[in-house]
Amino acid sequence: MSAVTVPKLVFRGGVTLPRVIRSEWTKFWTVRSTYWTLFVAAILTIGFPLLAATVISSHWGQRSPGDRAHFNPLDPALVGSQIAQLAFGVLGVLIISSEYSTGMIRATLTAVPKRLPVLWAKTIVFGSVALAFALPAVLIAFFATQSILTRHHASFSWHHPGVARAVIGAALYLVVTAVMSLGIGTILRNTAAGISTFAAIFFVLPPLMDVLPTSWNNAISPYLPSNAGRAIIQLHGGSGSLRPWPGFLLFVGYAVVALVAGAFVLKRRDA
Amino acid sequence: MIEARELTKDYGEKRAVDGLTFDVRPGIVTGFLGPNGSGKSTTMRLILGLDRPTRGHVTVNGKPYAQHPAPLHEVGALLEARSIHTGRSARNHLRVLGQTHGIGKQRVEELIDLVGLHEVANKRAGKFSLGMGQRLGIATALLGDPATVMLDEPVNGLDPEGIQWIRTLLRGLAAEGRTVFVSSHLMSEMALTADHLIVIGRGKMIADTSVADFVAGASKQLVHVRSPQGAALSELLSGLGATVEEVEDGMLEIGGLSAEAVGEAAAANSIVLHELTPHQASLEEAFMDITRGELEFGHSEAAV
Numbered sequence: 083m084s085a086v087t088v089p090k091l092v093f094r095g096g097v098t099l100p101r102v103i104r105s106e107w108t109k110f111w112t113v114r115s116t117y118w119t120l121f122v123a124a125i126l127t128i129g130f131p132l133l134a135a136t137v138i139s140s141h142w143g144q145r146s147p148g149d150r151a152h153f154n155p156l157d158p159a160l161v162g163s164q165i166a167q168l169a170f171g172v173l174g175v176l177i178i179s180s181e182y183s184t185g186m187i188r189a190t191l192t193a194v195p196k197r198l199p200v201l202w203a204k205t206i207v208f209g210s211v212a213l214a215f216a217l218p219a220v221l222i223a224f225f226a227t228q229s230i231l232t233r234h235h236a237s238f239s240w241h242h243p244g245v246a247r248a249v250i251g252a253a254l255y256l257v258v259t260a261v262m263s264l265g266i267g268t269i270l271r272n273t274a275a276g277i278s279t280f281a282a283i284f285f286v287l288p289p290l291m292d293v294l295p296t297s298w299n300n301a302i303s304p305y306l307p308s309n310a311g312r313a314i315i316q317l318h319g320g321s322g323s324l325r326p327w328p329g330f331l332l333f334v335g336y337a338v339v340a341l342v343a344g345a346f347v348l349k350r351r352d353a
Numbered sequence: 354m355i356e357a358r359e360l361t362k363d364y365g366e367k368r369a370v371d372g373l374t375f376d377v378r379p380g381i382v383t384g385f386l387g388p389n390g391s392g393k394s395t396t397m398r399l400i401l402g403l404d405r406p407t408r409g410h411v412t413v414n415g416k417p418y419a420q421h422p423a424p425l426h427e428v429g430a431l432l433e434a435r436s437i438h439t440g441r442s443a444r445n446h447l448r449v450l451g452q453t454h455g456i457g458k459q460r461v462e463e464l465i466d467l468v469g470l471h472e473v474a475n476k477r478a479g480k481f482s483l484g485m486g487q488r489l490g491i492a493t494a495l496l497g498d499p500a501t502v503m504l505d506e507p508v509n510g511l512d513p514e515g516i517q518w519i520r521t522l523l524r525g526l527a528a529e530g531r532t533v534f535v536s537s538h539l540m541s542e543m544a545l546t547a548d549h550l551i552v553i554g555r556g557k558m559i560a561d562t563s564v565a566d567f568v569a570g571a572s573k574q575l576v577h578v579r580s581p582q583g584a585a586l587s588e589l590l591s592g593l594g595a596t597v598e599e600v601e602d603g604m605l606e607i608g609g610l611s612a613e614a615v616g617e618a619a620a621a622n623s624i625v626l627h628e629l630t631p632h633q634a635s636l637e638e639a640f641m642d643i644t645r646g647e648l649e650f651g652h653s654e655a656a657v
Contacts, residue, residue: 086522087529091498097453113441189446192428195421
């Protein structure tokens with residue numbers, strides 16, 4: 083057998099954050115779960131509102147005048163993004179937990195032994211993808227649903243006070259959800275635990291508050307991550323929720339805490 | 354060059370690596386030998402900084418691994434545990450790791466050709482056989498043209514042709530002046546590829562020596578002898594201070610005397626010999642001997 087020689091490599095510098103971002107970008111687009119989850123998210127964010135608006139429109143004649151007066155045209159437009167957060171949450175956890183379940187994390191951290199650039203790069207890549215995906219999706223959902231509802235004079239224009247903030251806010255909400263779930267996944271390192279924790283915080287905790295005495299519920303509920311974040315999607319800050327921007331900033335704060343805790347765990351614990 | 358000093362790692366109550374001090378030098382193949390569970394993989398994880406040592410430290414080419422600006426250019430590693438996302442193709446796996454160092458597509462293709470994975474490079478790594486996975490792992494290790502190559506049980510799962518290929522590769526890497534550190538639990542494999550040996554058992558250093566010295570030092574000089582007058586011969590040789598053991602029907606294993614001495618003693622006492630063979634302990638026996646002692650020590654310690 084002939085000798086095996088490794089071809090020489092001309093080296094150009096070492097590990098840099100832009101390079102790690104490039105690597106994470108390729109990682110993101112070279113596994114199937116990405117495409118599945120984004121496909122599901124698209125169906126939920128755009129398809130669900132279209133369905134809702136069509137149903138509302140076809141049953142409009144059966145609504146009482148009171149119902150019509152209280153109808154909020156934003157509800158069908160943004161209902162999908164409320165559900166799509168599940169897809170973003172799952173993908174955020176998977177991006178890191180799948181590296182632990184497959185062992186890829188050992189290769190990743192061998193290439194980038196300083197470790198933290200990996201988490202920042204994942205955050206930048208997934209955050210940008212989430213924004214680039216969610217913003218057009220909610221805009222399409224908004225304009226499509228409003229064009230269906232406009233024949234009943236039950237639609238909002240983009241310039242209606244609070245509408246632009248609520249619609250763009252729905253996209254921002256999804257981006258922060260994505261980053262927060264990435265933080266959760268980095269802390270827990272396990273797909274099942276990560277997704278359960280994400281679902282508990284976003285879907286189980288809020289309704290669970292209803293078993294508390296009303297005064298407690300009213301004091302705590304607005305500050306839960308998902309409720310605080312959703313304040314930005316409300317057209318009018320109701321009595322039971324924080325004002326839009328303070329609420330959203332609190333939600334961002336939760337995401338930052340999750341990410342920083344994840345960074346701490348990633349840096350300190352054995353891989 | 355790898356330099357470990359008093360390297361120690363505890364996992365909870367269990368001490369996996371216990372005060373290892375050793376150097377792995379460039380230009381030769383250094384075998385890292387020990388039974389399964391003796392701490393070889395943990396030591397390699399400590400070298401790469403995947404795990405943090407409880408005590409002591411280890412450097413690669415003069416610095417802790419994580420402090421090198423281009424780590425893949427310093428150490429290329431194949432770990433025993435799979436380190437590949439099962440859903441990603443071999444080609445994309447190499448691409449994403451290369452991209453962290455600005456290593457381009459052309460290099461990735463060179464390595465795919467080098468390890469002979471061209472036909473399956475677009476297949477998902479989860480579908481790979483053990484042997485294909487090992488080849489991809491080796492391509493990963495060599496991606497950054499590393500000064501130090503560290504392979505954990507590289508021949509596992511390879512067919513004879515693949516094993517031959519690895520041996521040639523390791524010798525070639527060392528001949529190019531690289532540091533080659535390769536672990537195995539098989540002494541016979543090390544005998545064929547390694548120049549130097551680091552032997553550990555239960556996380557502790559047992560030997561840090563050349564392969565030749567290890568064999569010479571560990572093996573006992575034994576003589577196998579067969580005689581129709583076995584009982585008389587046994588008595589005679591015992592009288593000369595030798596150890597005598599009947600290893601199979603009619604075959605005596607003599608320790609402490611050379612073959613010449615046994616033959617001369619038999620002739621002087623008119624004892625007929627049918628066979629007289631000097632017996633050099635094999636590497637595997639030497640290894641078993643030395644690690645058995647370590648394991649027994651461990652058991653008695655646990656019993657106290």
